[in-house]
Amino acid sequence: MADFNNFVYLKEFGKNTKTPDQVSKIIAADFKLRGLTHAEAANKLNVTRQVVTNQLAGKRYFGPKASRKYQAAFGYNPDFLKKGVGSLLGEGDNALSVKIVGIDEMEKARQEVLQLQRRIKELTKTVVETKKKYQATLRQLKQRDAEYSRLMRILESVTSSEQDS
Numbered sequence: 001m002a003d004f005n006n007f008v009y010l011k012e013f014g015k016n017t018k019t020p021d022q023v024s025k026i027i028a029a030d031f032k033l034r035g036l037t038h039a040e041a042a043n044k045l046n047v048t049r050q051v052v053t054n055q056l057a058g059k060r061y062f063g064p065k066a067s068r069k070y071q072a073a074f075g076y077n078p079d080f081l082k083k084g085v086g087s088l089l090g091e092g093d094n095a096l097s098v099k100i101v102g103i104d105e106m107e108k109a110r111q112e113v114l115q116l117q118r119r120i121k122e123l124t125k126t127v128v129e130t131k132k133k134y135q136a137t138l139r140q141l142k143q144r145d146a147e148y149s150r151l152m153r154i155l156e157s158v159t160s161s162e163q164d165s
Contacts, residue, residue, distance in 0.1 A: 018084030024058040
């Protein structure tokens with residue numbers, strides 16, 4: 001299952017130089033889109049899962065040997081992996097390149113969702129309190145209505161007694 005708190009939105013964009021950390025994040029995002037786990041990638045690359053995890057976390061960068069392995073296994077552009085130049089999946093007009101966009105916007109949206117969840121809890125509490133007050137008022141009205149009916153019966157009996165005499 002995808003972890004949407006860390007999900008990275010991808011789309012096509014122009015060819016700009018990327019930092020090693022950005023390259024790692026882009027590859028991690030591509031793996032998410034492919035539904036590829038670190039263990040599955042490690043198996044395809046013939047390396048340990050920890051090597052892949054470190055590369056995708058930006059703790060270990062892509063050298064010539066790793067770049068060739070990633071190219072053979074996933075079709076990635078070695079220059080993109082080593083230098084952050086070009087696009088992830090190759091050169092040319094039709095080549096896809098990946099951009100991490102909206103991470104700040106996603107965090108802002110996550111904060112807004114959390115704020116809305118807190119507000120919903122507050123409103124739920126207010127609704128419960130209001131319902132209790134309504135029920136108490138309704139009980140009071142029923143008691144007053146019963147008292148009014150009792151007084152009306154007394155008044156009717158007194159009035160009818162006076163008329164009989």
